Every structure is written in C-alpha cells, then in structure tokens.
Amino acid sequence: MAILKVARMGHPVLRMKARPIAPADFKHPALQSLIDDMLDTMAEYHGVGLAAPQIHESLRLFVGILESVKPEPGKEPPEPEPIAVINPEITALTEEIIEDWEGCLSIPDIRGRVPRPREIRLRGFSREGGRLDLTLRDFPARVALHETDHLDGVLFFDRMRTFESLTFLDEYSRYHAKD
Numbered sequence: 260m261a262i263l264k265v266a267r268m269g270h271p272v273l274r275m276k277a278r279p280i281a282p283a284d285f286k287h288p289a290l291q292s293l294i295d296d297m298l299d300t301m302a303e304y305h306g307v308g309l310a311a312p313q314i315h316e317s318l319r320l321f322v323g324i325l326e327s328v329k330p331e332p333g334k335e336p337p338e339p340e341p342i343a344v345i346n347p348e349i350t351a352l353t354e355e356i357i358e359d360w361e362g363c364l365s366i367p368d369i370r371g372r373v374p375r376p377r378e379i380r381l382r383g384f385s386r387e388g389g390r391l392d393l394t395l396r397d398f399p400a401r402v403a404l405h406e407t408d409h410l411d412g413v414l415f416f417d418r419m420r421t422f423e424s425l426t427f428l429d430e431y432s433r434y435h436a437k438d
C-alpha cells in the first residue's frame with residue numbers, strides 16, 4: 260500500500276489525453292498495485308474519485324464511489340465500496356442537466372457548481388477484466404463524468420457555466436454546504 264503524490268492544477272499531466280490500457284495488461288501486477296495505491300490515495304485524502312493522471316500516470320483508469328447505498332431500516336448505512344474502471348466510456352442517457360457542487364483533489368480547497376447530465380451509461384472494464392456496463396444517476400453519474408474528464412485533460416473549471424460560484428472550502432462549509 261502506498262499513498263501517491265497528487266498532481267495539482269498546472270501540472271501538464273492533467274491536460275494530456277490519457278492512453279487506453281491494453282486488455283492484456285488488465286491483470287498485470289503493476290496495474291493491480293497501481294489500482295490499490297489509487298484506492299489508498301483516494302481514501303487518504305477523502306476523495307470520492309481519483310483518475311490515473313492525478314497521480315501522474317497518463318492512463319485511462321479511475322477509481323471512484325459509484326453507488327448510492329441505501330441503508331436498511333434501523334441500520335447504519337454501509338460504506339459504499341469504491342471500484343476501479345478501466346478504459347471508461349460514457350454516454351448521456353438524458354438531456355436533463357443538473358448543476359451541483361464539485362471539488363477535485365488536484366484543485367485543493369476549492370468548490371464550484373458544475374452542470375452535468377443527470378443520467379449516464381458508463382461502460383468499461385473492471386480490475387478483474389470483466390466488462391462493466393452501469394447506468395448511473397445523480398451523484399455517482401457526476402463522479403464518473405468528472406473522473407472520465409480527467410482522462411481527456413479536462414478539469415471541472417472547464418465545465419462551469421460561470422465562475423460566480425467558485426468558493427474556498429471554508430466559505431463553502433459556512434455559506435453553501437446546505438444547498
């Protein structure tokens with residue numbers, strides 16, 4: 260296990276188009292341990308998603324929490340398990356666009372409101388090499404869209420309609436977290 264250094268906005272790797280991972284490499288021990296390290300890094304910094312370019316690997320791969328776990332009555336909600344997605348591809352399933360807050364481990368302590376499609380289809384491969392085909396809505400869709408953008412060199416600032424909502428984390432907590 261290792262906590263990796265996170266690239267911050269301005270590092271050229273965050274503006275590159277990342278390259279696909281060959282199916283023959285899906286089970287390569289180096290890729291598997293990279294995924295483990297990305298999961299550890301994401302947890303360490305309390306992220307909900309982390310794309311490979313953010314840890315200086317220009318590969319089409321991200322880890323993220325892509326499920327909304329419903330608590331059973333009378334029980335604490337289970338911790339949602341993050342998953343890895345290799346070579347993700349996204350198509351919007353609706354024209355409905357929702358604007359909501361996003362942050363990014365590569366843009367520390369900043370939040371801003373970003374418009375995204377409400378529902379998407381995410382296809383790709385799991386870390387075991389199986390095909391993934393998920394329909395995601397609301398927050399998990401937002402996570403997948405944000406992380407897949409990283410693989411094309413796109414940061415959430417690029418998607419904002421205006422910069423009026425840009426907020427430091429303290430001010431976000433004080434004035435906007437209830438939105």
Ligand code: ZN
Nearest residue numbers: 362363364365
């Ligand atoms: Zn990000």
